[in-house]
Amino acid sequence: MKKAVLYARVSTTKQSEQGVSIEAQLNQLKDYAAANGYQVVEEYIDRGESAKTSDRPAFQEMISDIKSDPDTYNAVLIHKTDRFARNREDSIVYKSLLRRDCNVDVISIKEDFGDGAVGKMVEGIMEVVAEFYSDNLAKEVEKGQYHIAKQGKAVGKAPLGYKIGEDGKYKIDQEKSKIVKRIFKKYINGQGTASIALDFNKHTHKFKDERNWSDMAIGTILKNEVYTGVFTWQDVRIENNHPAIISRDDFKLVQELLQKRKKKRSSKKYDAYLLQGVARCYECGGKMHRNFSSQKLASGKKKRYVYLRCTTYSKDRTCYVNHHRMKDIEEAVVQAIDKVSKGLIPLNDIEVAKTKQTDISAKYEGIKESLENIENRFDKQMEAFEAGVINLDQLKKYQKRLKQEKEELQNQAKELEGRLDNEIDKDLFIKKIKDAKDTLVNDNVSIQQKKNTLHSIVKEIKISKKQELIEIIYKF
Numbered sequence: 431m432k433k434a435v436l437y438a439r440v441s442t443t444k445q446s447e448q449g450v451s452i453e454a455q456l457n458q459l460k461d462y463a464a465a466n467g468y469q470v471v472e473e474y475i476d477r478g479e480s481a482k483t484s485d486r487p488a489f490q491e492m493i494s495d496i497k498s499d500p501d502t503y504n505a506v507l508i509h510k511t512d513r514f515a516r517n518r519e520d521s522i523v524y525k526s527l528l529r530r531d532c533n534v535d536v537i538s539i540k541e542d543f544g545d546g547a548v549g550k551m552v553e554g555i556m557e558v559v560a561e562f563y564s565d566n567l568a569k570e571v572e573k574g575q576y577h578i579a580k581q582g583k584a585v586g587k588a589p590l591g592y593k594i595g596e597d598g599k600y601k602i603d604q605e606k607s608k609i610v611k612r613i614f615k616k617y618i619n620g621q622g623t624a625s626i627a628l629d630f631n632k633h634t635h636k637f638k639d640e641r642n643w644s645d646m647a648i649g650t651i652l653k654n655e656v657y658t659g660v661f662t663w664q665d666v667r668i669e670n671n672h673p674a675i676i677s678r679d680d681f682k683l684v685q686e687l688l689q690k691r692k693k694k695r696s697s698k699k700y701d702a703y704l705l706q707g708v709a710r711c712y713e714c715g716g717k718m719h720r721n722f723s724s725q726k727l728a729s730g731k732k733k734r735y736v737y738l739r740c741t742t743y744s745k746d747r748t749c750y751v752n753h754h755r756m757k758d759i760e761e762a763v764v765q766a767i768d769k770v771s772k773g774l775i776p777l778n779d780i781e782v783a784k785t786k787q788t789d790i791s792a793k794y795e796g797i798k799e800s801l802e803n804i805e806n807r808f809d810k811q812m813e814a815f816e817a818g819v820i821n822l823d824q825l826k827k828y829q830k831r832l833k834q835e836k837e838e839l840q841n842q843a844k845e846l847e848g849r850l851d852n853e854i855d856k857d858l859f860i861k862k863i864k865d866a867k868d869t870l871v872n873d874n875v876s877i878q879q880k881k882n883t884l885h886s887i888v889k890e891i892k893i894s895k896k897q898e899l900i901e902i903i904y905k906f
């Protein structure tokens with residue numbers, strides 16, 4: 431069954447005197463819903479003073495509810511468009527945006543444009559208007575969310591461990607709150623965020639299906655004050671708003687531990703390293719990341735090693751132990767680049783990002799299409815202007831924006847045309863590689879800079895322990 435919300439308001443004193451009371455509006459709306467097969471799921475009503483102010487809290491709450499959960503609703507039923515928004519311009523804007531962004535129809539039961547010529551024109555214009563006012567709705571939604579948040583009610587989804595209760599506030603989700611408690615407990619007992627994530631991702635673990643845990647996700651939960659019963663949203667902050675899952679003392683302790691462990695972790699861990707972002711596991715395609723490990727020497731001293739390791743393996747052990755001494759891999763990569771720079775390898779044997787040409791032509795097609803689309807949009811704006819839906823200033827502003835967009839696309843197209851024609855220029859390629867190599871072996875250059883240089887010539891580097899193989903895919 432189609433689901434609808436009802437919106438009713440008395441917008442002016444004059445209207446209240448005329449006696450189209452809210453009750454009368456609601457009755458007619460309900461009749462309409464019943465006759466047309468709609469199930470009414472919610473009523474939003476702005477009465478008296480609140481209906482006159484620009485706030486219209488119920489209206490904003492409605493827009494916000496629909497926007498945050500568009501699949502639940504099919505239509506908004508209103509009496510006449512002038513009750514839906516302050517004026518006709520507003521009305522058509524909201525109608526357009528609700529339809530485009532949420533696939534929700536606004537039906538004014540006392541005013542039907544129908545399927546005739548006027549109806550068709552209105553449809554066409556609505557598309558243009560929606561584009562014109564996109565950010566307007568975003569602002570309105572934010573206002574509505576603020577109104578909700580001020581009452582300590584959930585805006586959007588509840589965080590893990592909570593559900594949204596009938597009163598709109600968080601209430602404890604008994605099952606999932608156990609996960610939250612467990613995370614805090616483990617952390618307090620000395621386990622790190624990455625290790626907790628790994629635990630939760632293990633196949634045998636009962637939380638396995640919840641989500642793919644990362645140390646970041648664990649960290650986010652540990653830092654979320656919501657679990658102590660505090661509600662925050664932008665600058666709204668309400669203490670004791672909902673039941674706590676974690677005691678304030680435990681939460682405080684965890685924040686101190688987080689600070690301490692952060693300081694303790696060598697800042698080195700966050701330094702850039704040469705192969706950051708380009709190294710991939712040959713077998714599973716996952717990223718490879720830096721990993722530290724230490725070994726006790728016979729003397730009792732610890733020696734630290736730096737490895738490059740498959741992330742998939744680190745995360746849930748579904749790949750094999752594809753790990754390598756960082757130094758070895760870095761050396762091998764620089765050596766390979768050196769060979770290319772000296773022209774020792776025939777160009778045909780070098781993997782020069784093979785997908786390049788097809789990538790470019792697909793992109794080119796896309797740009798061509800967008801350009802055609804822009805012509806269409808120009809026409810639609812004119813229609814909207816001629817029909818009096820947007821005024822001359824708006825038309826000018828909008829057309830200016832489109833013109834800029836068009837010029838930008840034309841420039842991109844031109845650049846791509848040039849590249850489509852060009853075969854790879856061997857000398858140029860070798861020179862680029864040689865320059866890069868000089869930077870890579872220069873001791874006076876920072877790691878960050880070396881990394882950037884490597885990124886400028888290499889698309890990715892596939893590494894396999896099983897096959898003892900390093901495959902470099904160059905960019906051109």
Ligand SMILES: [Zn+2]
Nearest residue numbers: 711714740749
């Ligand atoms: Zn792997």
